[in-house]
Amino acid sequence: MKRERINIDKIEALKELELFKELKEEELKNIEKFFVVKKFKKGEYVFYEGDKEPGIYFVIDGIVKLIKETNEGKTVILRLATKGESFGWLVMKDNRPPVNTYTAQALVDTTVLYISNQDFLKLLLMYPALAVRITCELTKNILEAYDRLKSLAVEKVEGRIATLILELVDKIGKKEGDNVVINAPITRQDIAEMAGTTVETAIRVISRWKKEGILDTERGKIEIFDIDYLQDLIS
Known part of the structure; x- marks a missing residue:
């Protein structure tokens, strides 16, 4: 499907993301080339569980629901990713699985910044301090999904x-x-x-x-x- 081109200032969008707020203007100019702006219509799938080519998505506008299918065939929404939040799957050197472990679907018309796994690892090498912040962000996301699953149980x-x-x-x-x-x-x-x-x-x-x-x-x-x-x- 041909993706709609979106007129958006990637540098301004990056400034709104907590992960990159400490970077200077010149640094943002150096990294914006790694990011691609994508837009998804309401109900459109961003990726499916099991898809390869993992990467990280940052919500610029809209809401994305992250879905997991249970062994019984039921659908559970792990969490909602809203403006400023990230989702996706980051694969380090020996980290596995190298595929997305859940499905992501736009709940409303949504705009995201996407960076491939390969480019994101380049980014971390350029700015090591980002590694700490992304670890905190991913930990927060995991805890939110865990809290959702725990609430389902108790x-x-x-x-x-x-x-x-x-x-x-x-x-x-x-x-x-x-x-x-x-x-x-x-x-x-x-x-x-x-x-x-x-x-x-x-x-x-x-x-x-x-x-x-x-x-x-x-x-x-x-x-x-x-x-x-x-x-x-x-x-």
Whole structure:
């Protein structure tokens, strides 16, 4: 498929990423050649589990869901990568597997900066301090996925859905008066996959919360009226 060309200043985009904020303007000019801007439509796959040619993606705008298929054939969303966050698979010299271990799909129209595994290793040799920061970033991502899997194992379904919504609030929520709004087309299917439950159960829980005035859902938006209620479910 021919990828749409995007007019974006890669240096300005790199400046917005925490990993590269300490680099000077001249250094950013030296490394921007390693990056490629890619755009994915809502629902389009960035890569599939098992794909070769691993690399690192940085979200410039949009949301990407990272999906893992279980042995039972169920789909679990490990985490959502939002603006400023990274995802992908970095292979060091003897690090394996040399393939992506999960599937990445654009939840909304998304723009990313992509760097190949080979070029990223060149980057680390040029700027060793980046190795420490990328290690911290990858560790954070792994812990987030671990927390998601742990919640699937120990929390009740209401707690898992509450955890998911609070995660979205933390990442992309916006304060509107006394309420918090999540502007993203999160479907019941997405909620079910991220909470490790059935679509029917997700619908039932969300519908009950709507009746109780905890939150409301519209097309492309979730508005939370009582965030304390959700926090109490997981405390």
